[in-house]
Amino acid sequence: MTAAPLFQRVALIGFGLIGGSIARAARAQGLAGEIVATAHSAKTRARVAELGIADRVVETNAEAADGADLVILSIPVGVCGAVAQEIASHLKPGAIISDVGSVKGAVVRDMAPHLPAGVHFVPAHPVAGTEHSGPDSGFAELFINRWCILTPPEGTDPAAVDRLRAFWTAIGARVETMTPEHHDLVLAITSHLPHLIAYTIVGTAEELGDVTSSEVMKFSAGGFRDFTRIAASDPTMWRDVFLTNKDAVLEMLGTFNEDLSKLTRAMRRGDGEALFEHFTRTRAIRRGIVEIGQNSAAPDFGRLQTSATKKNS
Amino acid sequence: MTAAPLFQRVALIGFGLIGGSIARAARAQGLAGEIVATAHSAKTRARVAELGIADRVVETNAEAADGADLVILSIPVGVCGAVAQEIASHLKPGAIISDVGSVKGAVVRDMAPHLPAGVHFVPAHPVAGTEHSGPDSGFAELFINRWCILTPPEGTDPAAVDRLRAFWTAIGARVETMTPEHHDLVLAITSHLPHLIAYTIVGTAEELGDVTSSEVMKFSAGGFRDFTRIAASDPTMWRDVFLTNKDAVLEMLGTFNEDLSKLTRAMRRGDGEALFEHFTRTRAIRRGIVEIGQNSAAPDFGRLQTSATKKNS
Numbered sequence: 225m226t227a228a229p230l231f232q233r234v235a236l237i238g239f240g241l242i243g244g245s246i247a248r249a250a251r252a253q254g255l256a257g258e259i260v261a262t263a264h265s266a267k268t269r270a271r272v273a274e275l276g277i278a279d280r281v282v283e284t285n286a287e288a289a290d291g292a293d294l295v296i297l298s299i300p301v302g303v304c305g306a307v308a309q310e311i312a313s314h315l316k317p318g319a320i321i322s323d324v325g326s327v328k329g330a331v332v333r334d335m336a337p338h339l340p341a342g343v344h345f346v347p348a349h350p351v352a353g354t355e356h357s358g359p360d361s362g363f364a365e366l367f368i369n370r371w372c373i374l375t376p377p378e379g380t381d382p383a384a385v386d387r388l389r390a391f392w393t394a395i396g397a398r399v400e401t402m403t404p405e406h407h408d409l410v411l412a413i414t415s416h417l418p419h420l421i422a423y424t425i426v427g428t429a430e431e432l433g434d435v436t437s438s439e440v441m442k443f444s445a446g447g448f449r450d451f452t453r454i455a456a457s458d459p460t461m462w463r464d465v466f467l468t469n470k471d472a473v474l475e476m477l478g479t480f481n482e483d484l485s486k487l488t489r490a491m492r493r494g495d496g497e498a499l500f501e502h503f504t505r506t507r508a509i510r511r512g513i514v515e516i517g518q519n520s521a522a523p524d525f526g527r528l529q530t531s532a533t534k535k536n537s
Numbered sequence: 538m539t540a541a542p543l544f545q546r547v548a549l550i551g552f553g554l555i556g557g558s559i560a561r562a563a564r565a566q567g568l569a570g571e572i573v574a575t576a577h578s579a580k581t582r583a584r585v586a587e588l589g590i591a592d593r594v595v596e597t598n599a600e601a602a603d604g605a606d607l608v609i610l611s612i613p614v615g616v617c618g619a620v621a622q623e624i625a626s627h628l629k630p631g632a633i634i635s636d637v638g639s640v641k642g643a644v645v646r647d648m649a650p651h652l653p654a655g656v657h658f659v660p661a662h663p664v665a666g667t668e669h670s671g672p673d674s675g676f677a678e679l680f681i682n683r684w685c686i687l688t689p690p691e692g693t694d695p696a697a698v699d700r701l702r703a704f705w706t707a708i709g710a711r712v713e714t715m716t717p718e719h720h721d722l723v724l725a726i727t728s729h730l731p732h733l734i735a736y737t738i739v740g741t742a743e744e745l746g747d748v749t750s751s752e753v754m755k756f757s758a759g760g761f762r763d764f765t766r767i768a769a770s771d772p773t774m775w776r777d778v779f780l781t782n783k784d785a786v787l788e789m790l791g792t793f794n795e796d797l798s799k800l801t802r803a804m805r806r807g808d809g810e811a812l813f814e815h816f817t818r819t820r821a822i823r824r825g826i827v828e829i830g831q832n833s834a835a836p837d838f839g840r841l842q843t844s845a846t847k848k849n850s
């Protein structure tokens with residue numbers, strides 16, 4: 225890359241699927257003069273150093289934040305507040321601080337009080353992922369053609385929002401802005417409730433008396449398999465999501481339960497017409513998703529100019 | 538193929554995803570001396586003739602069954618009884634008659650009374666599919682490394698069961714035998730309940746006030762997308778499944794609802810430990826599915842000896 229990097233120094237705190245993918249993509253696009261990375265455990269830090277994707281791997285979050293122009297927390301939602309507190313006094317004036325958490329209301333509530341005046345807080349959530357985690361699971365193409373939602377608090381400097389938008393755009397994402405509250409409602413239905421349901425049904429299948437686990441696995445190709453992929457996602461991440469976005473998830477769950485009762489009643493009554501009508505209606509949503517190109521989990525190669533680091537779909 | 542075909546004449550009644558895939562696979566493997574096909578509408582029959590996968594396309598189910606050594610109904614579960622009645626007097630003594638329905642108890646109940654003595658009734662269910670349907674949606678590799686469950690009524694000639702097993706094995710499937718009742722329980726949890734849940738949640742997402750359908754589609758990559766694929770399956774097929782396997786589905790649904798209440802309670806109470814424990818347990822099932830190679834929807838090329846007709850994953 226010959227263009228000047230977007231940020232002189234980028235600090236990545238947390239180096240799992242998301243942090244690791246940001247690192248690979250930012251490096252591939254030459255977006256950072258220097259990438260400084262850290263993670264919680266010595267083991268992950270050692271692995272990151274070994275992978276050679278960051279320019280420097282440091283021991284503490286404070287050290288990583290020191291002098292960085294952009295700091296991104298890619299860590300479980302539940303620890304964002306504590307980490308913000310840890311790094312607050314090390315943030316450089318004018319720096320942008322962001323995160324990638326799947327819940328935004330709680331992250332803003334937990335982080336904002338610790339952040340000093342003079343830094344720009346622009347929370348973000350890239351709506352992209354796989355069921356894998358850890359430093360080896362990331363890949364540069366994860367964000368291509370996926371949405372990244374920014375939820376800047378009112379009064380945030382628009383120039384800072386624009387710079388972060390440029391960063392996400394450069395690594396392939398499409399960027400949208402909304403309030404944290406609206407984000408949490410949208411994600412409750414498009415991500416959190418589906419995960420809760422998938423975790424439930426996979427648990428149900430595991431404890432049946434009449435049908436063995438081995439049968440469940442063997443004959444999973446009829447639909448169940450897709451739920452197990454979702455229910456294999458990281459337990460820490462998802463515990464934090466459900467603890468911090470409880471209200472929105474409970475609201476969606478209420479509507480879901482009503483709808484399930486309706487379908488159950490139709491089945492019980494043998495009302496084939498009601499079933500047929502419902503099953504026809506839901507096809508339209510799928511068609512819409514296919515039309516806007518959000519139907520495949522496969523990373524979208526061919527848009528970024530550099531070669532793939534790792535394919536992981 | 539130089540080996541003698543397994544069956545002199547194979548009749549395929551119904552030529553959608555499943556019938557069309559059987560035709561392509563049987564032809565690729567040279568399993569039939571002649572493939573005779575039919576479907577409900579003149580339009581589909583014309584398309585099948587155009588595709589050139591069957592040796593003969595006929596107008597009526599009776600004509601198709603005439604003189605066939607193996608007759609397979611690949612039609613919605615709800616019409617199997619009527620079609621059995623239609624073709625009964627045309628079945629050749631010693632012929633094997635089978636189906637591919639996703640429910641087995643009801644199919645046996647509806648078909649068996651019409652079938653004459655001297656033919657062998659061996660119901661089957663290949664646990665493989667996609668969300669597509671129609672004569673163009675089939676492909677020869679659909680059944681490779683997938684299970685096909687046979688549910689022969691007590692007293693069925695073991696030689697007939699073996700011949701059908703050989704047929705399914707030759708087109709790539711692994712074959713297992715069980716009672717129709719057990720089949721219906723197993724499939725209720727591994728396929729029918731997942732579909733009911735997916736149809737429900739996609740319906741829920743479509744009618745929310747706070748979140749628009751366009752937002753649901755845009756941000757579907759966080760999990761919802763996978764449910765929409767399932768909820769795009771054929772409405773006729775699924776209406777029939779829920780009407781004919783009601784009892785087993787309701788039984789599984791009861792357990793599911795209890796489990797969902799438990800998880801909901803843990804979330805409401807902020808019981809992170811209970812959530813974490815549950816989310817860790819469900820990962821094991823996924824690991825099991827990956828280990829036995831049932832984790833991917835992609836057709837498993839490279840096992841059949843002939844070339845792919847169409848890839849459709």
Ligand SMILES: NC(=O)c1ccc[n+]([C@@H]2O[C@H](COP(=O)([O-])OP(=O)(O)OC[C@H]3O[C@@H](n4cnc5c(N)ncnc54)[C@H](OP(=O)(O)O)[C@@H]3O)[C@@H](O)[C@H]2O)c1
Nearest residue numbers: 238239240241242263264265268299301325326353357358
């Ligand atoms: N996975 C997805 O599909 C997805 C999608 C969109 C957004 N997100 C969000 O992205 C965030 C990270 O998810 P992920 O999938 O990348 O998780 P992950 O693969 O489990 O990685 C988490 C990383 O955070 C580090 N970490 C944990 N606590 C820390 C602390 N106190 N200080 C510094 N580092 C710490 C971990 O270090 P160790 O390895 O040393 O423990 C690890 O490197 C979550 O907030 C999640 O909500 C996830």
Ligand SMILES: NC(=O)c1ccc[n+]([C@@H]2O[C@H](COP(=O)([O-])OP(=O)(O)OC[C@H]3O[C@@H](n4cnc5c(N)ncnc54)[C@H](OP(=O)(O)O)[C@@H]3O)[C@@H](O)[C@H]2O)c1
Nearest residue numbers: 551552553554555576577578581612614638639666670671
């Ligand atoms: N799709 C799956 O994932 C899957 C998996 C395993 C088993 N199954 C089972 O396979 C069966 C067929 O499913 P499919 O996905 O192949 O369906 P499909 O693509 O919709 O095809 C159904 C076929 O049945 C024909 N048909 C309907 N009524 C008929 C009648 N009275 N006489 C003759 N032909 C008739 C249709 O003809 P027209 O085109 O002219 O209407 C069409 O060719 C169902 O019983 C289903 O339970 C499906």
